[in-house]
Amino acid sequence: MPDERLSHWPRGPRGVWRALRFSLKGLLAAWRFESSFRLEVVLLLPLAPLALWLGRTGVERALLLGSLLLIVAAELLNSAVETVIERYGAERHELSGRAKDLGSAAVFVLMLNAAAVWGLVLLS
Numbered sequence: 001m002p003d004e005r006l007s008h009w010p011r012g013p014r015g016v017w018r019a020l021r022f023s024l025k026g027l028l029a030a031w032r033f034e035s036s037f038r039l040e041v042v043l044l045l046p047l048a049p050l051a052l053w054l055g056r057t058g059v060e061r062a063l064l065l066g067s068l069l070l071i072v073a074a075e076l077l078n079s080a081v082e083t084v085i086e087r088y089g090a091e092r093h094e095l096s097g098r099a100k101d102l103g104s105a106a107v108f109v110l111m112l113n114a115a116a117v118w119g120l121v122l123l124s
Contacts, residue, residue, distance in 0.1 A: 026076065034079045036107075040072050060121050067114035074110045078103035 030037040047068055055061030081103045085096045 030076055030079055034075070037072070037075050037079060040075050044068050044072060054122060063117050064121055067110070067117040071107060071110045071114055074103075074107045078107055 031041070048065055051064030051068065052061050055064050078100075082100055085099060088096075
């Protein structure tokens with residue numbers, strides 16, 4: 001009997017390759033269908049090298065860059081929630097609206113986090 005703790009792990013290089021393909025497919029879908037994701041990526045492109053240049057230590061660079069990547073990751077999750085909600089219909093429902101608002105709020109909180117990290121690192 002196989003160990004259930006390992007049953008969901010990618011099985012060898014082929015499983016890792018498949019997982020990578022699914023991730024790239026998701027990134028492409030986000031780029032094609034999500035304007036907020038495109039905007040955040042466009043902002044990330046100049047800010048990522050700037051983060052690496054402005055950070056004086058590895059920790060500072062990781063904080064500056066990581067705070068930006070968290071925004072993009074949250075946007076992907078927010079888009080996933082919105083996609084699932086749209087799958088069930090475009091009619092307005094209080095819970096659907098709340099779920100979308102909560103996802104948007106998560107992205108906003110991470111934007112505040114990035115602003116705080118950049119401010120604290122650069123002003124120290």
